[in-house]
Amino acid sequence: MNNQKLIYLGADCLMTACGDRAQTYAALEAGVSGLKQDSALGMIAGRIPDCPSVEGCTKLEALLVSAIRTVCREAGIDAADPGLGIVLSTTKGNIELLSGAILAEGDVAEQIPQRAFLGSTASKIQEILGLAQQPLVISNACISGVSAFVVGRRLILSGRCTRVIVAGCDTLSRFIATGFESFKSVSLKPCKPFDAERDGLSIGEACGAVLLTTEASEALAPAVLLEGGAVSDDANHISGPSRTGDGLFFAIDNAMRQAGVDASQIGFVNTHGTGTAYNDEMESKAVTLAGLQDKPLNSLKGYFGHTFGAAGVIETLACAEEIRRLKVYGTAGFSTLGVPCPINVSSESVAIETGRCVKTASGFGGCNAAVVLALASLGDYPSDEATIAEMETIASYSLDNGDQPFAEYIREQYRTLGDANMKFFKMSDLAKTAYIAAENLLRGHDLHADYEERDIAIILSNRSSSLDDDALHQRNIDHLEGASPAVFVYTLPNVAAGEVCIRNKFKGDNTFFIEDAPSSLCEDYTRYLLTRGHAKAVIWGWCEQLGNNCKAELKLSITK
Amino acid sequence: MEALIEEIKQHLIDALNLEDMTTADIDADAPLFGDGLGLDSIDALEIILLVERNYGIKIDNTAATRPVFKSVRSLAEYVAKNRK
Numbered sequence: 001m002n003n004q005k006l007i008y009l010g011a012d013c014l015m016t017a018c019g020d021r022a023q024t025y026a027a028l029e030a031g032v033s034g035l036k037q038d039s040a041l042g043m044i045a046g047r048i049p050d051c052p053s054v055e056g057c058t059k060l061e062a063l064l065v066s067a068i069r070t071v072c073r074e075a076g077i078d079a080a081d082p083g084l085g086i087v088l089s090t091t092k093g094n095i096e097l098l099s100g101a102i103l104a105e106g107d108v109a110e111q112i113p114q115r116a117f118l119g120s121t122a123s124k125i126q127e128i129l130g131l132a133q134q135p136l137v138i139s140n141a142c143i144s145g146v147s148a149f150v151v152g153r154r155l156i157l158s159g160r161c162t163r164v165i166v167a168g169c170d171t172l173s174r175f176i177a178t179g180f181e182s183f184k185s186v187s188l189k190p191c192k193p194f195d196a197e198r199d200g201l202s203i204g205e206a207c208g209a210v211l212l213t214t215e216a217s218e219a220l221a222p223a224v225l226l227e228g229g230a231v232s233d234d235a236n237h238i239s240g241p242s243r244t245g246d247g248l249f250f251a252i253d254n255a256m257r258q259a260g261v262d263a264s265q266i267g268f269v270n271t272h273g274t275g276t277a278y279n280d281e282m283e284s285k286a287v288t289l290a291g292l293q294d295k296p297l298n299s300l301k302g303y304f305g306h307t308f309g310a311a312g313v314i315e316t317l318a319c320a321e322e323i324r325r326l327k328v329y330g331t332a333g334f335s336t337l338g339v340p341c342p343i344n345v346s347s348e349s350v351a352i353e354t355g356r357c358v359k360t361a362s363g364f365g366g367c368n369a370a371v372v373l374a375l376a377s378l379g380d381y382p383s384d385e386a387t388i389a390e391m392e393t394i395a396s397y398s399l400d401n402g403d404q405p406f407a408e409y410i411r412e413q414y415r416t417l418g419d420a421n422m423k424f425f426k427m428s429d430l431a432k433t434a435y436i437a438a439e440n441l442l443r444g445h446d447l448h449a450d451y452e453e454r455d456i457a458i459i460l461s462n463r464s465s466s467l468d469d470d471a472l473h474q475r476n477i478d479h480l481e482g483a484s485p486a487v488f489v490y491t492l493p494n495v496a497a498g499e500v501c502i503r504n505k506f507k508g509d510n511t512f513f514i515e516d517a518p519s520s521l522c523e524d525y526t527r528y529l530l531t532r533g534h535a536k537a538v539i540w541g542w543c544e545q546l547g548n549n550c551k552a553e554l555k556l557s558i559t560k
Numbered sequence: 561m562e563a564l565i566e567e568i569k570q571h572l573i574d575a576l577n578l579e580d581m582t583t584a585d586i587d588a589d590a591p592l593f594g595d596g597l598g599l600d601s602i603d604a605l606e607i608i609l610l611v612e613r614n615y616g617i618k619i620d621n622t623a624a625t626r627p628v629f630k631s632v633r634s635l636a637e638y639v640a641k642n643r644k
Contacts, residue, residue: 425579485605
């Protein structure tokens with residue numbers, strides 16, 4: 001026995017294409033998909049049937065406020081509790097507000113409405129719920145939801161919060177629909193994860209929230225623990241997953257190490273399983289590398305669609321329910337296995353003996369995340385997260401274009417580096433900013449001489465997320481020739497971190513926070529990673545770009 | 561054909577942000593992907609779009625159409641044969 005705090009999943013709330021919490025679990029039990037032809041978008045999609053409305057809130061804000069309120073009420077906690085942290089997971093937030101605001105020409109930075117900023121959503125939710133702390137926003141592409149559990153757990157283990165509500169939401173929009181269409185990755189039929197005939201994903205919207213707490217609730221028996229969680233990057237390509245599955249394997253392996261378990265102690269695996277050719281192929285390889293290929297494995301995308309920032313939250317909640325019922329839901333849309341490694345997928349639900357699972361997610365920018373959940377009654381508790389090292393900051397680099405036009409400034413900076421990377425000029429302006437700052441920061445430091453790829457992490461934050469590129473995508477679909485894949489792929493801030501990972505073959509943790517101004521957040525999170533043994537070198541700091549302005553303040557810290 | 565090749569080269573430079581490159585820098589017979597111009601899967605999607613927008617030709621991204629993307633010349637030959 002050790003002094004490790006145990007993190008329980010408390011009260012939760014779900015809103016999906018299948019309905020509310022009870023309706024969603026009934027649909028999963030019965031194998032009934034919530035995906036339908038959506039007349040507004042002209043494609044198959046998972047739309048929440050009855051969205052709550054809250055005065056003064058957008059659809060996204062109303063969903064989040066309602067879900068967090070439900071969790072507080074059911075858990076009997078006060079939203080104003082100063083020890084309560086909220087971790088918000090969303091990829092696009094109020095992106096619908098760009099529609100109509102972005103004009104055919106002119107500086108997009110001046111056209112973006114204030115409420116499209118993710119920090120504005122966080123403030124709104126804080127104000128309406130009367131929260132003591134402003135919610136922490138994670139925008140890490142399609143791993144955001146799973147990443148939010150990893151961060152929420154660490155906020156409690158580090159003592160920064162006594163309890164945390166993880167809440168995830170993204171809503172359907174033309175923005176997302178046109179982007180994935182331009183990627184030729186939307187299926188004409190409901191998605192078919194892992195199937196031989198799979199030909200793309202189905203998009204969806206959802207909202208989920210759950211309390212993470214160190215106290216077991218008698219009302220929620222049997223109790224489920226969040227035993228471990230980790231994030232990685234595969235450093236392969238911003239939109240194409242690794243051909244070996246190594247990045248996702250690192251996340252699974254690290255999560256299982258934290259949980260203190262090996263493959264024999266895992267009952268089932270819930271994957272990202274989007275139904276695209278490359279994602280599902282990569283996952284089959286990663287699961288096999290982790291020795292989990294014989295475990296019952298499912299994807300829930302065939303029920304709700306790919307719900308982006310909500311996906312990792314609602315699917316992790318479904319995993320907890322599967323653990324309580326000792327049953328793995330069938331994979332809707334699946335009939336014949338069509339991935340290179342033989343994994344154990346079934347269209348029907350399957351009974352399991354061990355109430356412990358690995359839940360994974362993967363996303364643009366090469367990011368991957370995994371968590372381990374288990375019945376508390378299994379008793380083999382997670383390994384201790386003791387402080388085992390100190391942090392030392394060995395380099396820093398700042399850039400700021402001041403009054404110089406961004407394009408001219410960044411080109412000059414690139415020329416000064418003296419390298420010839422054909423990819424540079426294709427990057428978004430935020431990615432160029434991160435790339436130049438990181439190249440300068442890392443000059444003279446050969447991290448690979450001292451550290452494994454998987455031990456080198458990147459933790460960034462900014463205010464504007466990827467709004468600069470988002471506005472260009474909105475302009476393309478509203479006023480110009482339509483969506484451009486090369487623009488759409490950068491409509492996620494963490495893709496900028498992904499470019500740094502690809503350039504330098506960094507495969508450790510990568511998390512992108514959104515905050516109004518630089519705070520101690522990235523440094524504190526970096527310290528946690530380094531001192532608890534989750535990374536050995538971390539590139540961290542502020543990386544902001546909007547319109548003509550860029551500003552980066554990066555540091556390099558290592559274990560001492 | 562040579563005029564069409566020049567035109568396609570310019571479209572590629574514009575659509576793919578091939579900074580500092582001129583049409584003279586692109587060898588019409590060099591591989592577009594991998595070693596040659598070093599293009600990737602996102603560039604392939606952009607090429608499909610530019611062919612559709614400029615020449616009204618829809619190309620499916622399948623194994624059967626892969627030879628079309630071999631080089632600027634193969635792309636130009638395909639466009640010449642199928643343009644409306």
